[in-house]
Amino acid sequence: MSNLFDYKCPCCAGEIKFDSNVQKMKCPYCDSEFEMEALKQMDEELNNIPEDDMKWDTDQLSEWKEGETANIKEYICKSCGGEIIGDETLAASKCPYCDSPVVMKGAFAGDLRPDLVIPFKVDKKAAIEGLKKHVMGKKLLPKVFQSQNHIEEIRGIYVPVWTYDTAVDAKIHYKATKEERYSDKDYNYTKTYFYAVSRQGSLDFESVPADGSTKMDDTLWESIEPYKFKDAVEFQTAYLSGYLADKYDVEAKDNIERINTRVKQSTMDAIRATVTGYNTVDMDASSFKLTEGKIKYVLCPVWILNTVWNGQKYTFAMNGQTGKFVGDLPLDKQAYWRWFGILTAGVSAGVFLISMLATIM
Amino acid sequence: MSLLQLTMLSATVQINGTDVNILSRLGLAILIGLFVAFIITSGWKSQLKSVYRQHGAADYKKDNSFKLSVKKDTFLYTKIEKREKPKQQENNPQ
Structure with a gap:
């Protein structure tokens, strides 16, 4: 047979x-x-391309030791329901996320203990300078915005962050082509060579972060990255002195999908960079496996300012370790159209004059 | 003759022995002006936006950890496409 x-x-x-x-x-x-x-x-x-295997063990995190939380007070925001914690000497009065008054709830209890903390490296003065620099020189920013954003109310807060270590094994299969063009008296020819391309490789990741607070917008958080986690130190409650810390309300497992997407994307990019010499490359099939997964709970420093202008809320954030400043700014539509008109008129006049001069000469 | 044809004809002047249509030159200059203005103002507008999702996790790759264990490129087949060259019109002698 x-x-x-x-x-x-x-x-x-x-x-x-x-x-x-x-x-x-x-x-x-x-x-x-x-x-x-x-x-x-x-x-x-x-x-040989199996299904993705991207699972994590979320039971590795630590708990508070006895007496460690004695000096920590918990505050609650009446407006957004946010729960923040602070050293007992800190008189917190306003919510760093929505600017509404907060009230002290009582002694802090429960929750997991942070494994690490990245101490603030950038002080309030530098944060204010950062905001001033961020709004400077923006031609389409409303002039009054700079003076109306109560810059002094910028606040330092420790944002709860889950960090993920992992090793990614990937198998990727591509379809690729090379092209050759030539011609004779009557025809133009395109000769295409088709290839099956296979790659298998591994890449390790350390401390990929995802914020553990619903009040910290995820896109805003990712915008102030990266943080250098090798500068993180063993957590001590003393680091909270003078700053607020947000309590986590997003579990480690809830960020897994986003982390998987990010590590998968970077692994795909690294492997794709090894497929060279082709005119076209298309991914056909892929498989990713995660191993050696570790999750840690880290407090990361952020300077935050919330401002309301023309009925819209604007949030600015600065990485409290590196000083990277982000925040979307409003567009002055009148300035936009004014500049559009000036540039159109100026460039059109210039091009017309040059073309006429070129004809005359 | 239509109004448009009349307008285009009247906008034609002679400069150094060459016919120059002022209207079409002006029209082209305005189009270029609009394009350049759009590019510049779009650039200024993009300065106002700084909040973005991260593409991946490239900042958190462990140094020198990338290892490629399999690299296989297999030739499958070829395909040839041909397109006829446009033929020039031959002058009719009669």
């Missing part, structure tokens, strides 16, 4: 058969011809 190999055509996915005239596998639908060995190899590689 002969062995029957059911192979699909890599070009049109039709069922291909052995053609005894050309002694190759041939697709009856698109007439493409293939070496048997090449087809068998490609099929084996595609069948």
Whole structure:
């Protein structure tokens, strides 16, 4: 009994058969011809791409030691319901996220103990300078915005962050082409060479962060990255002195999907960079596996300012370690159209004059 | 002759022996002006936005940890496409 190999055509996915005239596998639908060995190899590689395996163990985190939370007070914001904590000497009066008054709830209790903390490296003076620099020189920013954003009320807060370490193993299969162009008297020719490309590799990640607070906008958090976690120190309650700290209300497992997306993307980019020398490259199939996963709870320093202008809320944030400042600014529509008109008139006049001069000379 | 054709004809002047259509030159200059103004103001507008999601986790890759264990490129087949060159019209001798 002969062995029957059911192979699909890599070009049109039709069922291909052995053609005894050309002694190759041939697709009856698109007439493409293939070496048997090449087809068998490609099929084996595609069948070796398993499902993604991206799981994490979230039971590795630490708890508070006895007496450690004695000096920590908990505050609650009446407006947004945010729960923040602070050293007992800190008289917190306003919520750093929504600017509403906060009231002391009582002694802090429960929750997991942070593993690490990145102390503030940038002070309030530098934070205020950062905001001034951020709004300077922006032609389309309303002039009054700079004076109306109560810059002195910028607040330092420790944001609860989950960090994820992992090793990613990836198998990726691509379809790639090389092109050759030539011509004769009557025709232009394009000769395309089709390839099956396989790559397998691994990449390790350390401390990929995701914020653990619903009050810290995730996009705003990612904008102030990166943080240098090798500067993080063992957590002591003394670091809270003078600053507020947000309590986490997002569990470690709730960020896993986003972390998986980020590490997968970076691994795909690293592997894709090894596929070179082709005119086109398209990913066909992929498989990712995570191993050696570790999760830590870290407090990260952020300077935050909330401001309301023209009925819209604007939030600015500064990385309290590196000084990176972010925050979307409003657009002055009148200034936009004014500049659009001036530039159009100026460039049009210039181009017209130059073209006329070129004709005259 | 339509109004448009009349307008285009009347906008044509002779400069150094060359016919120059002022209206079409002006029109092209305005189009270029609009394009350049759009590019510049779009650049200024993008300065106002600084809040973005991260593309991946490249900042957190462990140094020298990338290892490629399999690198296989297999040739499958070729395809040739041809397009006829446009033929020049031959002058009819008669």
